[in-house]
Amino acid sequence: MSDRDASEAPYSVTSIWPAVVLLVFAIVVFTIARGYSATSARFPSMVAGAMIVLALFDIWSRSNLPGAKLVGTFGGTSFRQREMMHNPRFLEQLECVGWIAGAFVLMATVGLLAASPIFCAAFVRLRGRRSVIVSAGIGLGVLAFQFIVFEWALDYELYRGLAFTKGGVSAW
Amino acid sequence: MKNILATGIAAVALVTGGAAMAEYPVDNNITFVIPYSPGGGFDTIVRQFAPALEEAMGTTVVPENISGAGGSRGGQAVHRADADGYTIGIYNIPGLTVNEVTGRDQGFALSEVTWIANLAVARYGLAVAANSDINSVEDLCSKGSPAKLSDTGATSTASVTTRISFGIMGCDIVDVTGYSGSNDAMIAVISGEVDATIKPVSSLKKYLRESGSGDLKLILTLTEDEVVPGVPTVADIGHPELAKFTLNRVIGGPPGMPADVVAAIENGLRAASESDAVTSWADGAGVELGFMGATETAAMMDDLATFYQEYKDLAAAPE
Amino acid sequence: MGLDTLIDASLAILNGGSLAYLAAGVLLGLTFGVIPGLGGTTALALLIPVTYTLAPLDAMYLAGGVMGATSFGGSISAILLNTPGTAPNAATTFDGYPLARQGKAGLAIGASATSSALGGLIGLFTLLLFIPVAREVVLSFGSSEFFLLTILGLAAIAVSVKGKLLRGLVAACLGLLIAFTGANQFNGHTRFTGGIDYLWDGIPLVPALTGLFAISQMIELALKGGSVADEASRLEAAKMKISGVGEGIFAVFRNWPVLLRGSVIGTLIGAIPGLGGTVAAFLSYSSTAQTAKDRETFGKGNIKGVIAPESANNAKDGGSLIPTVAFGIPGSAETAIFLGILVLHGIEPGPQILLQNEKEIYGLIVALTASAVGASILGLIFARLLVLITRIDVNIVVPVVVTLSLTGVYVLEGRMADVLCALLMGILGYLMIRFDYPRLTLVIAFVLGEIAERSFHQVRLISDGQVVEYMLSRPVSVLLILATVVTFFLPAMRKLRWWRQTGTAE
Incomplete structure (x- = not known):
């Protein structure tokens, strides 16, 4: 090298x-x-x-x-054309992966329809430090999209979460 | 709105039906589990039957695809459900029977399933390329080197059928597995990559001269009675037991369903299978309907389990 | 015969009701295309119950609208967010995203829209030309050709990863090993499942790709902060009054050989069942990048790097109908569902499908083409608006893309386990970005791995163990072997010459 x-x-x-x-x-x-x-x-x-x-x-x-x-x-082992040129600290990376994993845990427990707006609003508010109104607006926008496209137009029931369905993890 | 309609029809059914079915199927939708993705054979037949079944039963039938793990995930879901008649499923038979016999854990036992009906049955045939010199099983087995046959997966019913039936006939073959669909397996015969293939007669028909494109030639049907004029059956060549190989679309439910509920669904499915919508669809799509009731289906399941147990070693996938 | 039906079908589509279904399909296809994780297959699978109540022709228009529009939709997110909306758009990220970061997203989208539309048209005409010989094309492609084509694909990835060959090959090995997971096709034995039922069917494609492309990219973007376009380029672009959309359109016409090559590669690869658009787009990109005079600028925002994969991407839909018109078999996951819709309407696809169901097939072809063109026009109209995405705070983009793509993964099969799989693959993808192992080589190897293994197994049985002799006796196989040799050795020779002349690494 x-x-x-x-x-x-x-x-x-x-x-x-x-x-x-x-x-x-x-x-x-x-x-x-x-x-x-x-x-x-x-x-x-x-x-x-x-x-x-x-x-x-x-x-x-x-x-x-x-x-x-x-x-x-x-x-060919050059590192000059790296995809990721910035260099975040280890804890920053862990936190970010944690957010995504958190989204999954939320989806798994309360279902996709409830988790999507909550996660989006929380991410925009806490990580993006945007106003409550912007955060809530984005959350509601995502909720509206999910509901209109899947539940309403395509008549598809999105996962309701471990808290509201029978069968637990074995039904995944 | 659909629910109001369903309740209305159900109310009529209540008057005409016996006291035992007073509660069923009034207050709920029936979930019809399909253990495969949308668009396949199992999905199609369920979606074709669903409207006719709705009409016959007077309640909403909701087809639900629960795919994965070679069909066992959907079977497990039905197995876990309450045995109240509001969850039923379609089963790939004898695929699941073979899996069980060869020792694969499917997460539920077929012997515990409440069998309700058999909707369709497909019979197998052996075909070679239309321009091939091979005209009989004898030709195929005495061509010098082991004949090559094409199949999808080694655990597919057609491949198991191929291995066991040629084993019984004492004919050495090479089963070339791995084709991505039964059509691809038939095309491999047409292109000359392999010598022959065993596939459902209804699928082969599209490629025969009498009923389709004329690329393939049927040299044997795995039936006792003649189904295609002029083509010998396994009874003709002295192996009537090979007629046991069929491909069935069987309906079942969770263990321990009440007899009256089973009877209600059985009657609903029977009415559906006789409806114009279903019969005309089956005609066009080349599906062979073969309705059997609950008792008959359960007997067939036992019979198949014994049959495949006998040929366990041939059924097991090769190394 | 064909032309009359084609004209009839085109006229029929102008009929009000049909047009509405087509338009609905285009809108749905665009939306599903843009959102990573949701693709044409998912859209069609979700539409199956809906089409049940429609007339067969209307169902075809709806399906064709969806199929034709998804690939252009997917290129939008590939360009703007470095996240292919559908897997075949993966190759578009190579040059599309650098363009977006330089503030030239309008140029890239203009070029993508135009090459999608023209690629779709060329694909259609190639299909019409091929209909008379479709049978021969399909029959000449046996197990041996399948195997060699996967090897060609693997050789093409090996040489296309600039300056990262070694790590690219390591990633390819990883992709192959992922592909070998689960019950194999040829003898049904399970491998690397660790007793987990879910892995019985192998690692599913859509969740894996969504994780590797979308989730991982969102982690990277969130860590980077700011917005996609660089601060400097944003100012510059503001001065230039955005866009360059028009310039993008002209760029396609200026580079017509690239467009043509992409379309032909797309049609041919599309005709081979199982290989799919990802490989078609990728081969088109790599062959353009390897032979271009200005190949050093590929990967840094060369517009040809957008035209090549996107034209292949839409042409492949025409190609994927070649096996369908010949034998009634699907050439892609989308056509498989489309044939499922036909069966649902009591039509049995078979070798005589073109004779018996001419109307439906031509209806689909027309819908596909109209959709590719329509989606592109819509794209051009909204391009300016879309480009604004690159200026939105990533902290807003990231959660929205993450939730929508995870939802998309769920709806395809209705399995939460798929969502978990996407998450884990997302973490793997992020680690690959972080440690600079190219993800695309892993993905291509993953797509090809299973086909490579089982077709080799088939060739071994068919040829009685004389694999090489068997392959050399088949003309198409020999062609593929030659193509592989050229692909692999051309760059190596070039490098050797360079090294001799200068005595240094490139």
Whole structure:
């Protein structure tokens, strides 16, 4: 890895760890695949095997070992055209994923029709720091869309949530 | 508004019906569970029957698609429901029977399902390409190398039928599985990729010279009586037991449904299957209606379970 | 024969009632197209109960309206939010989104609308040309060709990820492994399910793609803050009085070879059942990007990078009807549902569908084309308004897109487990964005994985184990092998020459 790239991309991205995680994953999958019958095992073990080799090259190109630069040149390991150029802190990322997971939990418990406006209004109000009126307006807009398109026009009953349906999680 | 209408019709039914059905099916919609996505064969037949069933039963019938896990998710949903007659489902038979025999956990036991009726039945036929030199099963089995047949999944009913029936006939074959639909499997025969295929006669008909495009040639039907003129049956070649292989669309409900409720739904389905709307649709869409009542259906289910148990090893998917 | 019916069908559509169904289909298709997670398949599946009460022809107009409009709708969100509205729009994000960030969203939408409409028209004419030989086309595509086509698709992704080849290949492996989950088609054995019932059918496509594209992108956007378009470009665009929509339209005509190639690739790939628009759009993009003189600018906002996938995207609908007119079999998930609607109306699709149900088929073809054109015109009219999305605070865009797309995932099969799957895939997608592993290679590999495996298995059985000999004996297979070799080695040769000349990496 050239120094210039490293100075641009954050260390967590260019370090060897993402590649190491993928290597471990590939090894686990390879081991499981070997346990299947010959026909079933052929493709998964072939692909997992290839992934192990590729992940090793990935680790090599991220290291300071001799030849790392050559691997980078031919393997194409540049970090210059990253999709995500900003570098949020770890807790920020966790919080954001938490919001999305929260949306799912809300949908699962009180149903899609109730959860959608609540989540939207809360997100706009708490994260976007918009006024209550704007937040409520967006929540109501989403509710209106969901209701008009699905419940009314297409006569489709959206999930009502664990709190209001029988069968619990097994009905998912 | 539909509900008011339904209540009105139900009130009429109340007067004509016996005392035992006084409560059913008045106060609720009937949910008709389809264990597959919209647009398939099971979905279509339920949606065709639903309006006629509504008329016969005097209540609203709501088809609901609960797809997933090869049809077992929908079956589980019916199994969990109250046995009050307001939830019924359609079952893929003998697909589920075969799964059970080969030891796959489906989350419910077929022996516990309350069987109500059988709506349609499809019989199988063996076809080769129209321009092929093969004209009989004998030709197919004595062509030097094992004949190749095409199928969708190895656990599909057609593939299980293929493996067991050629096993019984003592004929060595290669079942090439993995085609994405039964049409694709038939096209593989037309293009010459494989030698033959076993598919429902109603599907094959579209490709036969007498009734369709003329790409395929039927050389055997898995029936006891002749269904296509001039084509030999399994009885003719000395294996009448192969006529047991059919594809059924069976209706059932949660375990322990009251007998009067079962009878009410059975009668409703019978009336629906005789209605003009359903019969004319079946004619156009090439669906073979074959109505059976609750007792007959339950007996058939037992019979099938014993039959497939006997050929368990052939039914199991290959390595 | 065909032309008369076509004209009749076109005239019939002008009849008031039919036009209303078509218009309703277009509006629904556009809406479902724009919203990630909701697509043409979902719209048609939801419409099945509705079409039951309609006359068969009206049902065709409704279905055609939906099918024709979704792919353009999907390009809008691909361009404005880097989130393909439907999976086939994924390739449009490569250059469409950079354009939007530079404040040139109007240009991109103008080009997308025009190439969608023209692609749809070219696809239709290609279909009409192909109708007489449709049977031969379908029959010449056996298991061997299916397998080789998936390999070509995989080779095309491998070379198209600029400067990230190694990580792209790792992501492709991951995508293949995801595709192998569940009960396999050929021997019914289950793999990697961990005893979870849900995984029996494998990881479902729509929830997975919605998670990988939409949810992950929303996490990234929320973390970035602000709005989609850069501050600087917003000022600049304001000076330029937005738009560039007109310029976008002209760009398509200026780049007509790109349009034509995209449309032909779209029609041909669309004709192959199971491969679908994602692969068609992607192959069109990669072949354009690899052969263009200005290939360095691809991925940074080259308008040709919008024209190529979008023309393929609409042409594929015409192509997906080739197997339908030949044998009554579906060429795509949408046509499968469309055939389901026919069955519901007591029409049995089969090899003689074109003879027996000419009216319905031509009705659908006309509706499809009218819809592609109509949706694009609507798009052009509202383009200025749509572009404003890139200036809205992401904290408003994110929750709305998240809830609508998760709802979309739910309604396709009515399974909450799908929503959970989309969420988990969204987190995986975000990690891939964060650590710079390209998501599209994973997705293409995921789409192709199952077909690759089972068609290989079939070829092995059909050829009695002599796989290579069998393939070499089939002309179409040989063509595909050559195409794969060229695709794979052209960039490698180029790179080697560059390296020799300069002694440095690109």
